[in-house]
Amino acid sequence: MSDKETNLKEKLRQALASTIRVISDDLEIKQKNKDNKSSNKFDFFELDNLNSKIDFIKARAEADSSALKRKFSNDEIYKKNLPNNSNCKSLYAIAEKIRYETLGGKMLKGIEKNLKDNYSQMINLKRKDQLKTKEDVPVTEAFELYMLKNFYDIKLNSLSSKMLNLWEQDFDQSISKHINFLKNNFEDQNAYCSKFSKLLQDMDIFQTEDNEEIKENNQDEGQDNPSNDDQESETEDQKDENKEQETEASLDSDYDIDEYKLDEQLVDTDSDKQSSEQVIQKKNINDLNLEYKIYTTKFDEIIKAENLENADEANKLRKTLDQQLIGFQDVVTKLANKLQRQLLAKQNRAWEFDLEEGLLDSSKLPRIIMDPYNSLSFKKEKDLDFKDTIVTLLIDNSGSMRGRPITIAAICADILSRTLERCSVKVEILGFTTKNWKGGQSREFWNKQDKPKTPGRLNDLRHIIYKGADTHWRQAKNNLGLMLKEGLLKENIDGEAINWALSRLKKRKEERKILMVISDGAPVDDSTLSVNSGDFLEKHLKKMVKFIEDKTEIEVLAIGIGHDVSRYYNRAIKITDVNELGDVMISQLSSLFDSKKKLH
Known part of the structure; x- marks a missing residue:
């Protein structure tokens, strides 16, 4: 990257930081430094990968959204109204995001334009090979489109409309008659969130899953017949587990998710002394411990x-x-x-001459014969830069x-x-x-x-x-x-x-x-x-x-087509x-x- 590009990106980073401080009314927000040690840190959009107008729009929108969340979203109220069903939690996070972004749009037209431009661009980039049943469209994706259409007045294109059509009736049954109430309570987070939480939990699409879960729990209790003490300890464990799940289940990536804690996965304190192959092997055995689950591998x-x-x-x-x-x-x-x-040029053999040790250089022997006082001359093959190499095309x-x-x-x-x-x-x-x-x-x-x-x-x-x-x-x-x-x-x-x-x-x-x-x-x-x-x-x-x-030590390069x-x-x-x-x-x-x- 050229110095000019670096300077431009740094200026943009500073401009976004200033914008966030002003919008959020939080002048203490600091950029995360290189060592990630800032106590009151803000994780910016990856400006190093800012290569197009699309990336620039996304950077501004994400910065605005993060600032609006700080200004308008109270974390205690958010968690107090969080639904129990994991799928509901994801939709609840989307609903809350639309609420505070809408408030920001009413506050400043520039913010509204940044957010709408980003959502419109996101819709236009959607690609789906098959759209026949609900299973072809994730419920979270359909719900985001529903919210953008009904609460944010974003115009959907033909593909995103088709995606929403598969789910729209389900959403309408529970939400459509309450849309005016929700819009009128954008500024009252508690009223808005508690209403949305109830609407989501009452949706027919989630009722079956909840019933199955209750049924499974009852069956487990009937089989194990635990004592009251055990039940109490289990309840405490479940509370702790639910707290963890609340953080993980939020679709909004701003809710306390750190993507790159990979160093912690290398559990051996002596791992630095190990070869890279040993480290890789350890990571593979643990499947990199990246919160990545596989339901089954038996059909792979x-x-x-x-x-x-x-x-x-x-x-x-x-x-x-x-x-x-x-x-x-x-x-x-x-x-x-x-x-x-x-490549062949790198593989050609090369020699260093006139050395004091090595192989005897026979081409210099005539001068020894002519003058015995001349010293013997030696040569040695140079080390080649070219290494034994393998290339994998994936x-x-x-x-x-x-x-x-x-x-x-x-x-x-x-x-x-x-x-x-x-x-x-x-x-x-x-x-x-x-x-x-x-x-x-x-x-x-x-x-x-x-x-x-x-x-x-x-x-x-x-x-x-x-x-x-x-x-x-x-x-x-x-x-x-x-x-x-x-x-x-x-x-x-x-x-x-x-x-x-x-x-x-x-x-x-x-x-x-x-x-x-x-x-x-x-x-x-x-x-x-x-x-x-x-x-x-x-x-x-x-x-x-x-x-x-x-x-x-493996060198990775990628080519993106389009x-x-x-x-x-x-x-x-x-x-x-x-x-x-x-x-x-x-x-x-x-x-x-x-x-x-x-x-x-």
Whole structure:
């Protein structure tokens, strides 16, 4: 980042801090310093990733919203009226956020514009592959759209209207006749929150879940028949547990959630003395302890690409890929040749001459014969910068990659594989998706188990090995065509895919390890997000990437197709045209091989 950019972002940071102090009437708010030691800290939007107008709008809106929360939202009143049902808590948090943001909009037109611009932009960025039933849309997402439409007068587009339509009748039955009361009590937080809490808990969509929970508790009590003392101690434990859940369940990320306490997960005080591989292994065993739950893994699969389809179909798909290659081969091959020349140049042997020890330099012997007083000359081979290297390409195989993006990804993987192989660089090509839409067997199993609350990841993973690191390109070339297989691309759960790629890389003996992720945005699995918090998958991805970048020697770089992925990865490039993918992949690899040490 240039000094000019750094200065501009620092000025923006200071401007936002000043704005927050003025709006919130709290002049004691301080920026969190580099050591995170500020006692009265404010966590700003990630201004380091401010790369577009969209990011700028989001930064201003989030700063305004945080200030309004400090000004208009009393935490004691918020917690006093918090519903018991975990799903209700998430909707309750959204309702409270809309309340204090609406008050801010009435106070200053500039705030109203910032917030409305951000919500409109959020609506326009929504992507859904299938919309047929309620299960296709998380209830929290639908409720936010309902609140924006009815309380914030945001105009929905066709997709967001369709998403809301699946749930709108349920919301209207409980809320529509009370909308005027709620609007008239925006300034009375207690009246507004207590009313909303009751309305949410009385909703039919949550009644079944509450009844099932009560029934389960009664059954447990009947079976165990605990003593009164035990019941009292259990009640105390439940109170403590409920207090913890209250904090965790809030959808509004401002409620005391710290995303990055990863250092605490390394439980050994001697971990600094351990090798990075030992640390990684420990983290994997504990599944990184990142508040990330998986309901079941018994339906997941890791499959070799050749087992996805028969040989005849694989040949046909490879021919389709070869036809697509014709249009790109000249451009990408030139770039690949450039990378090849660079890598081979690094592998050339080089010698240091005129040394006092080493191997005898026979080219200097004639001068000894001519003049015996000349000293013997020795030579030694130089240490090469080029290290034994492996590159893993991890390719998003989600439905939104369908068409041109996945074709270009397959083409570039094919050409890079051949190029790097010629330079003695090992290449592994992996893909990640799910076996089914809507959760598959995992969700069916969850339904049979009476739908436990917040089950965690709720779909069947499919991780695909297109080419192993030790497999020659010729043996695996048909597999790369299988990325074009109809019906293969479904959902994307990025955090677990990266963990899988990491576990494969750490077993390798190569000295230098590079992970290149090709994706088109945020992780999405509707089945999982419909029964967990809206940022459940995204938080896991952020923490997984941060751990690799900070705690391992593996170099990670990401290419976002049509979407900025710099909020997840420190080293990230966004491309708007998939035709740029080959150029970007090769130039990024080229710059990595130019650098002598890991870049963050």
